[in-house]
Amino acid sequence: MAANPMTQFEVYRIGPEIKIGTFDISFTNASLFMVVSSLAILIIFNLGSKKKSVLPNKLQLLAELSYTFVSKMISDTAGSKAKPYFAFIFSLFMFVLFCNMFGMIPYTFTVTSHIIVTFMLAAFIFIGVTIIGFIKHGFGYLKLFVPSGVPIVLLPLIVVIEIISYLSRPISLSVRLFANMMAGHTMMKVFGGFVISLGIVGGWLPLSFSVALTGLEILVAFLQAYVFAILTCIYLNDALNLHH
């Protein structure tokens, strides 16, 4: 009967066990969908950038619209200084988006519903942004923790709060994406289980819920990818343009 809604998140090995030293780097279903997402992105954008026609076809239009969308997002939030990081943010946004979207297909695996994946991305962003900040501003980057216009009495408290909030950035960034994806997929699975257990008599209600949730989850899948990318832009903005 109704399967455990958490089994969809289980990682299992596909093919033989691969080990480097003591580390197990076997090809799993998670790896499969990372590869599938990346390949899908590369194929779509390669086809979309192949022809250099002034009047674009559908794929070219898609690629160019995505390009301008991300480009506008970066220039709006992080300014023109963030231009060199465009490719990274573009790949990040597309990777998260495609992983989320592939997760919406039944019987697939959602890569971004795993905390380790999102945390690695967030940690990489966090470390990268911190390094960029220190390279651009030297120790002046620490001024980020000292907001201007704060009474001296409150300053120690504010600095502590700022440092904590800065350090919690990778956690909030990764947990936001992971929890959203996991919660959505779990909920859909639970409602899907209800449809079967309630049968033809009462299954219609959870079924309609399931349909509505699918729409909502597709929205969330896009929105979370967007939020992930835009937060990266905002962190980058802090590192590039020190406002305090």
Add this chain to the structure above:
Amino acid sequence: MIKKIFFQFIFFNFFYLKEVFATESGGMPQLNPEFWVSQIFWLTLTFGILYLVLSKLILPKISANLELRKSQIQENVEAAEKQRESSESKLKEYDEIISKGKIEAKNIFKDSRDKAIKNINIKREALDEQINEEIKKVEEEIIKLKKSAPERINKIAIETSSELLKKLIGAEVNNSSISAIVEDLSKKDGDKYYDN
């Protein structure tokens, strides 16, 4: 009844799910570190390749294409602007030509009308002169005739009166005496009959 069954189902379902959570699973599979290294490895690999290919090969092409289109559109807009300007200047030229032509046509019309009027006047004057001359001639003739008319009438009157006298009295009367009487009469009354 159906409602009751429905809610019982839901309740038991929750119960069932809770049982499943408790027995089957050891919590979230995400927190099972068995495949963490594998996931990190594959994430780094796939995302790294994705980033490299996108940044080195695909994105430059897209941006070049966008730039190309932008510049082409800019060029087209500029060309269109130029053509618009040239067409505007041509339109001005055309207007000028038309207004010039209008003025010329007016002038030509005026000239030809003046010429025609002049011609007409000249001809009219000539005609007037001719007519006047002819009128004069005719008048002279009339005057001549007028002058000669009484004499002839007198002659006729003398002849007819001599004939009449011959028939009436059967005798020849001297012409000169008759003519004297006629002239005398015509001098008295002739003016009344032959004058205008």
